[in-house]
Amino acid sequence: MFANYIKDLNIKKLKDIFIMKRREFLKFGTAGVASSMLGSLGLLTWVPRAHAITINKTYYITDGFVAQVDGQDVYFRGFSNSSGALNVPAEPIIAQQGDTLNITVVNTLGTTHSFVIDGVVDSGNIAGGASKTLSFTVNNAGSYLFYDKLNAPYNRLSGLHGGFAVMPSGSSNELYDGSATFVQQYFWVTNDVDPVWHDAIRVGDTPTTPFTPRYFTINGRNMRVPGHPEYTNVDRDSGYATDTRLVGSVGDRTLIRIQNVGLCRHSVHFHANHVEWLAVNGAPRSQVWKKDTLNLPNNKGSLDVIYPFESPPDAWPPVNTGHFPMHFHDEMTQTAGGGFYQFGLATTIEFK
Amino acid sequence: MFKLKELVQMRNRGGSTTSSGGGMGGGGGGMGGGCYTYPDAPATIGRVTPDVSFNRGIYMNGSMQMDDGNSVRVWGFTDGGGGMGGMGGQFPSPAIRVTEGQIVHTNLTVNGMMWLHTIHHHGIEPSTENDGVGHYSFDVDGTYTYQWKAAHAGTYFYHCHTNTVLHAEMGMYGALIIDPPEGAGTLFAGGPSYDVEAIWACDEFDSSWHNLNWDAGTCGEDVGLNTLNPDYFIITGVDGAQSAATNPAVAVTMSQQQTLLVRYINAGYLAQRIDFGGLDVEIHMSDGRALPQPETVTEIQSVSAERYDCIIKPNSSGVYTITIEYLDWVTDEVIGTAQTRITVT
Ligand SMILES: [Cu+2]
């Protein structure tokens, strides 16, 4: 019964969308979208197990350019699923308390990188062209980030990051033992992108200009709206991408593990329901507050919340269906390239 | 990549039924089409006779006098259905105050030939059509009746959700209070009562944004809306440099025997830290929901659009200086402050 999970973990094609070889330096544009690759990416699936297992996973450190909605190409690096892909963020991993992980990191670039989960594992330097396998056991349930901590914060900001979750042992529906329960879960990894910094990182310089983010991403993408050619494109539109868009029927309580790799503190605003605020920066809150707007710390700050998918309480007449946004409320994040309101960090909540 | 020219042709797409509005070309203080706008004013689904209704129009030519002598342009909602942009209006916009359980109509009238706007009742959770988010429903062109039911007592605010980054910054917001069935004087059913009430909506202005057109940036132009460099720090429409310390719309005078409720709203975009000058503050609610257990604090940190309902029972007389610090979104450094006072006699 556990083999299926492992198989799933290994073969799931997660966002192999920004496909390019470093040497070829292909640029990702709308025409390059391989939408079939994204169809397999859903919300994170999880089946509880009675016993700990070993999870094997290989990440390839790759790089390339991603075209932004205003036409600007921005340089990124990622922990990718193959040497020919660029995954920003990386495919997340869900483990269970007691599991052993064998993570192999293949550095296809010429620069030195690392793979770190704070308090859990630190690869040390992985030189350009080198590989390293890390074996470690996970003991504490909760939400984590893996990232490259070298050349901080630049390597992390450039895209070398991904979500890592540890489920309580034997549990399919809790963040930690005894927490409020859920029926489905998502990772939202958020970032603030300054293309000038990314270009400095590309050529090996330390950025010297003040940090001025121009793009704001959730799982590497931003929002598109009706009338735009990329609207509904699951590879490009964070409102439709299956790893960001919250989809549920009334009662489908949904855990969202929000990890902010960016440099900016943000305000997270949910429409249609208040969320239950379970944890901040990995620490369970002693009192669970119901909030429509939450303080998301920067620099690897995190929030764990449950979106309850209750009938929107203030609707008259009552409704059980609809489409609503989740967006950051420090509204500068709702722009791209200094304008383009609605093309920023947001996604859609669908009551189906 | 598509070109700007193509983008401009997309204006007014996406709305479901309308053919009017927008498309007036650029220039001037108000005219302009905007891109990715969805002008419409459909009939309200399931419309019923409301328990209470509010009429809101638009003004785009307001100004706020600052303590340094400058005046900064503001936009907002008028009380009444007019608002062709000619008469200015109050900032913040007039409050909406209702009682828990009521069915509310917010009637918004917008001249779509001039500009587009919506009302989003922040923290209120109605149907998609009544949520006031342009690209999920429509930007109001004509008159639309937002219908919603006030399910939970508490502190909210309403604001425009068209080109929100600019319109909310320009001042298009007002307080929204839901009283419990007991009425004003009680925070929520079974919650604390209060004798004196203050609404502190703390905001910051980047005055360099305040000369832009309503549709600035919507077609993809770089108009700098990714960077906020505020130069004014405001409490409920009053300059926090000096005026808010004594302006009776903000500053509180109370006796030692009284209980004060401060409805604190982060109406800006930056994180804020509000220091209560040594007073103990009991937080009873946030975002329109009672806390499982009240918490006693001396300062609160917040981010954009959070609300905290604070009960203060001073146990000694004196003048308490309340300081709101506005924090840089990268460094958390204080980049501006606003101050007011609580005078306890
Ligand atoms: Cu507006």
Ligand SMILES: [Cu+2]
């Ligand atoms: Cu809001």
